Amino acid sequence: SSCCCSFEDYKRTTEWLLDQTNHRPKVAVICGSGLGLLADGAAHKQTFSYKDIPNFPVSTVPGHEGRLVFGTIEDTPCVFMQGHFHLYEGYSLCQVTFPIRIFKLMGVESVLVTNASGGICPDFKVGDIMIIKDHINLPGFAGQHPLCGPNDERFGIRFPCMSDAYSKDLRRLVLDVGSELGCSSFIREGVYCMVSGPNFETIAEARMLLILGCDSVGMSAVPEVTVAKHCGLRVLGLSLITNMVSLDYSREEKVNHEEVLQISKMRAEVLQKLVTTFICRYQQQSINNN
């Protein structure tokens, strides 16, 4: 699963975007299933459909609008992906992570990855927001890894460290913002496990994930985070628990994507407030640190 994009491809897309917009984003926000609303808090918006951006994949999953939105939150220039790409759509991991390297080349410093996931940790509840403190790259164990293939040193080193993929400072900051907004009762921290999907887990698989130390399970984030860390971007991951995964053969509930979208839409406003305030504080902190 070698990379199908050359440095020239990344450069061409970056130059096209830099040419089309005056925005120079510092923070990139990836909106997961049903979370496109996160971009609504931004001002001075300029929107591109993925299909109009050279080399960009297009979204094929309901709840993913397929738009790149530039805008500002207070004074912070941001870019939002309303929808992202998944292995199960048939995209290579190089395509799935294509936008991350574009953001890097555009001058982005930090990436905020959001998504929907199923709760494994028995203490979690539907609607909880889990700050991702670590992940398990299950497809990576089987060789489905976005950094397989020749390493391009212009992006990062051959053997990147992943023990600090999720920035401690950004996690602390979002915890503080959550408490300031009165959200502490439903903000958790935990380990996210990526599976390729598209089927939801069997009960035996879910029990295995619990034993492995996973707190939630989903079908995205990990390739994007891995590529972001590889090229030196700071990462914050927020996963919305849209359903609890069945760990018990006696449970009758059956998860489906409509339910995932329904919960995402219901919680998107809270998540938007958290993300918007986080970006404001992030900017204030970087001003204070310089």
Ligand SMILES: O=P(O)(O)O[C@@H]1C[C@H](O)[C@@H](CO)O1
């Ligand atoms: O794009 P994310 O990871 O938020 O979407 C999750 C995983 C699947 O794409 C879908 C399943 O309902 O939601």
Ligand code: HPA
């Ligand atoms: O239960 C789930 N499993 C995998 N991915 C998901 N995305 C939302 N919910 C889930």
